């Protein structure tokens with residue numbers, strides 16, 4: 001399907017913003033280079049600043065040059081010539097008429113078949129406004145398809161997410177609503193289903209009889225950077241757990257879908273959320289750890305603490321770290337803890353899923369007091385993309401002890417392999433009408449329900465504030481204790497690399 005070319009116009013709301021420059025223009029250029037966007041496409045960039053079409057084309061080309069590798073400058077110039085600019089305030093209904101006229105013109109000039117993709121790369125307060133005007137001002141009246149892409153965050157809680165959803169659904173059908181979670185566009189996140197359902201040896205042991213625990217860790221070395229205004233209200237729980245972390249939990253835990261199509265896959269993911277165990281306040285205190293970074297050292301450089309960051313309230317209780325033990329109360333996962341951990345200013349930038357298998361019924365080697373490491377299946381999401389299986393073997397020679405060995409496959413360790421960026425995949429999927437790796441409304445609603453229960457407990461004032469951790473560590477000691485009391489330890493990437 002991906003070898004085909006799509007005819008469409010793309011309206012990019014927020015065309016002068018950070019996301020557009022760093023991710024979206026480079027992603028579209030990659031689609032152009034692969035021939036998925038060819039002659040019959042046009043992009044209209046929208047924001048309030050004043051630019052001519054030509055100035056905007058230069059901005060687009062510069063952004064692509066800055067944020068991606070370009071070997072063919074001629075192709076970049078050709079690509080940029082498909083871009084047009086419209087100065088408009090998205091809250092002004094009248095300005096949509098000019099947008100409609102420009103799009104009608106581009107439909108004719110570029111023979112786009114009237115297909116239109118609307119990408120809202122804007123602050124979330126506009127997510128409800130734009131779809132309404134697109135419909136009321138007749139922009140969505142052409143005979144082609146009309147799909148809308150919504151950036152995160154989708155609401156701040158279940159109530160606001162529901163309100164937003166109701167607004168959007170007045171103008172677009174659920175099938176045409178593409179809620180982005182960029183983790184779902186990552187190569188190895190998409191590989192989870194293939195690893196699981198394409199390998200009988202894994203699927204047959206993918207359950208509580210053979211799996212002891214699951215760990216999903218997404219650590220960042222960056223701090224809050226210049227996003228404090230947003231982050232102060234969100235924290236790691238809303239920023240990472242409500243979306244990316246729960247999405248990975250769903251993909252690891254879901255039942256095999258009857259078919260590999262959008263509906264079947266999403267149906268199975270939703271069932272995982274329905275089985276997620278809700279905790280009471282006391283249990284949240286015990287099972288969901290929050291932390292906040294203080295000063296420390298990252299890659300040998302001193303860095304300041306969260307409370308010293310620009311635009312952060314010096315008394316802030318915002319969490320920059322979350323670790324939690326989750327349970328999925330269904331037949332497959334009964335009793336298996338899913339540990340998740342995410343945080344800023346940790347000692348490494350990495351996302352990994354570790355499946356820890358149970359020990360066999362009788363360990364001859366353990367009986368000899370020999371260290372008997374468990375078998376681990378590690379799915380490396382980033383920066384390395386791959387898979388490794390930790391086994392035990394005999395060391396070379398007479399020694400009959402156990403030696404942990406790794407069987408590894410790396411997707412991106414060779415220079416010639418360059419995985420598509422998440423945004424490239426997701427924009428491509430939307431253009432081709434494949435919404436599998438976007439979030440459906442029931443997934444979003446259920447994840448908010450779960451997250452709201454934690455937010456409520458945290459705001460009750462009854463639970464301890466975020467635990468402090470030094471920048472450059474792997475989080476507060478409380479997060480280690482969460483596993484230690486169950487007899488586990490985090491298989492953090494730094495530790496894994498040493499093994």
Ligand SMILES: NC(=O)C1=CN([C@@H]2O[C@H](COP(=O)(O)OP(=O)(O)OC[C@H]3O[C@@H](n4cnc5c(N)ncnc54)[C@H](OP(=O)(O)O)[C@@H]3O)[C@@H](O)[C@H]2O)C=CC1
Pocket residue numbers: 013014015016017018019020046047048049088089090091120121122123124151152153
């Ligand atoms: N940046 C990132 O890495 C990520 C961003 N996101 C999400 O993407 C979205 C955009 O983020 P980001 O690019 O960082 O935001 P920016 O603040 O950098 O960009 C906002 C854009 O909106 C435009 N804009 C603001 N108000 C109006 C208006 N009334 N009418 C028309 N245009 C307007 C701005 O241009 P102007 O001022 O000229 O009007 C600008 O182009 C957000 O929802 C964010 O949460 C998600 C993941 C990562």
Ligand SMILES: O=C1O[C@H](COP(=O)(O)O)[C@@H](O)[C@H](O)[C@H]1O
Pocket residue numbers: 220239240351
């Ligand atoms: O959505 C977000 O994700 C990034 C981390 O994404 P990654 O692809 O670099 O792992 C995070 O930094 C940001 O706070 C959050 O909004």
